[in-house]
Amino acid sequence: MKYIKRNQQQTRAYNRQLVLQMIYDHSETSRIDIARQTGLTRTTVSDLVSELLTEGLVEEIGQGQSNGGKRPTMLKFIDNQRCLISVDLASHEFKGAVVNLRGQILQKTTLHVGDSNGEEALKLVYELIDRLIDQADIPILGIGIGSPGLINPISGTIDYAVNLDWRDLPLAALIRERYNLPVHVANNSQAAAFAEKTFGAHHDQPNLIVIKIGRGIAASIVINGKPFYGDGPYTGEIGHVVVKENGDLCPCGKRGCLETVASSRFILKRAQNLARQNPSSKLNQLVADPGDITLDTVRQACLMGDNEVNQLIDEVSTYLGMAIANLVCGINIRQVMIAGMITELGDVLINSLQHQLSQHTLAYLAKEIHIEMSQLGKDIVIQGISALLLQRELGIY
Numbered sequence: 001m002k003y004i005k006r007n008q009q010q011t012r013a014y015n016r017q018l019v020l021q022m023i024y025d026h027s028e029t030s031r032i033d034i035a036r037q038t039g040l041t042r043t044t045v046s047d048l049v050s051e052l053l054t055e056g057l058v059e060e061i062g063q064g065q066s067n068g069g070k071r072p073t074m075l076k077f078i079d080n081q082r083c084l085i086s087v088d089l090a091s092h093e094f095k096g097a098v099v100n101l102r103g104q105i106l107q108k109t110t111l112h113v114g115d116s117n118g119e120e121a122l123k124l125v126y127e128l129i130d131r132l133i134d135q136a137d138i139p140i141l142g143i144g145i146g147s148p149g150l151i152n153p154i155s156g157t158i159d160y161a162v163n164l165d166w167r168d169l170p171l172a173a174l175i176r177e178r179y180n181l182p183v184h185v186a187n188n189s190q191a192a193a194f195a196e197k198t199f200g201a202h203h204d205q206p207n208l209i210v211i212k213i214g215r216g217i218a219a220s221i222v223i224n225g226k227p228f229y230g231d232g233p234y235t236g237e238i239g240h241v242v243v244k245e246n247g248d249l250c251p252c253g254k255r256g257c258l259e260t261v262a263s264s265r266f267i268l269k270r271a272q273n274l275a276r277q278n279p280s281s282k283l284n285q286l287v288a289d290p291g292d293i294t295l296d297t298v299r300q301a302c303l304m305g306d307n308e309v310n311q312l313i314d315e316v317s318t319y320l321g322m323a324i325a326n327l328v329c330g331i332n333i334r335q336v337m338i339a340g341m342i343t344e345l346g347d348v349l350i351n352s353l354q355h356q357l358s359q360h361t362l363a364y365l366a367k368e369i370h371i372e373m374s375q376l377g378k379d380i381v382i383q384g385i386s387a388l389l390l391q392r393e394l395g396i397y
Contacts, residue, residue, distance in 0.1 A: 017395030019048045023077045030072035056081045082141040084389045085132045088381035089147045090188035096128045098136045099386045107135040117165035142182035142393050144385035146191035148216045150234050156185035162251045188381050192339045193220035195384030207333045213342040217259050243319045261319045264341040271298050274308050282306035295344035302348045321356030339374040
């Protein structure tokens with residue numbers, strides 16, 4: 001094993017992070033409490049707290065109770081001293097938010113994407129960030145972007161994003177040059193997993209699989225509380241694994257990819273066709289025009305007993321079930337969270353998925369697999385990328 005010794009600068013940075021985390025985690029605390037719980041000397045703590053006070057990240061809020069000696073001066077983290085610009089590029093619309101340092105959304109903006117891709121999509125990213133910066137009335141700590149595709153997390157380059165038609169796009173560098181701010185780019189499914197691990201119902205669970213399903217499909221894996229990347233940055237790209245031989249053509253160039261039979265785009269397209277071909281479809285009782293069908297419309301039609309729509313959900317679940325069974329059995333992680341647009345289908349999809357899993361794996365293992373819809377809603381990527389920014393820029397977890 002190779003041991004790495006911290007130099008003085010690294011030690012100071014680590015101690016600063018420790019002190020800031022301590023203040024962040026408590027509604028109020030004191031220098032003496034920080035020294036006691038971190039093991040740092042009082043001199044070190046006092047020096048670092050002075051630095052944080054000068055930067056405006058921390059404030060003194062009066063004196064606390066005495067334990068027999070001098071009453072301590074209490075410290076508090078200032079949630080609205082800086083803000084984050086967090087962007088989600090993973091759906092039919094680009095969404096962004098101004099977020100405070102506690103992860104609370106202060107302002108939101110949405111731009112319709114439609115079929116825009118390539119240079120047009122990049123211009124929309126600039127427009128979205130321009131609007132968010134105009135809405136921010138406090139200093140900006142940094143910009144975080146959750147994007148679909150194969151992403152180099154170190155350089156922030158989009159190596160390949162199929163649905164946006166981006167290849168070798170140095171997105172982080174372009175945004176950094178344009179706005180002169182720290183920029184971090186992550187895969188949208190990894191951002192979703194980060195959100196689940198930070199804010200989700202199973203945040204205390206060490207191992208987790210998060211599958212984000214929207215226009216595209218990708219999985220992210222958390223092992224021992226940390227994102228798992230394997231031998232490179234492309235972990236979890238299950239959307240472009242071929243699951244249907246001689247299936248429909250995928251934008252990636254192959255036929256029968258998982259995205260062609262289980263994405264939200266596929267479900268909506270099939271549901272719209274069903275409504276047009278069958279006037280008696282329950283879908284037509286719910287909307288005046290097939291073009292108005294949403295995933296929630298599909299869910300309601302299933303609950304109303306529409307056989308064709310139920311067959312559609314079972315077909316989707318068959319292919320998703322195959323993918324999930326392979327993931328779960330391969331790495332032995334039992335908790336699976338479904339995130340993204342598809343969460344609008346709710347228990348209609350979950351119940352079908354649970355049944356399909358029993359068809360694709362050993363009955364004993366199927367009983368041990370827990371599949372749930374994420375409760376973090378449509379802003380899960382924004383929440384995850386905000387948490388990532390806090391970690392990267394301030395060392396706060």
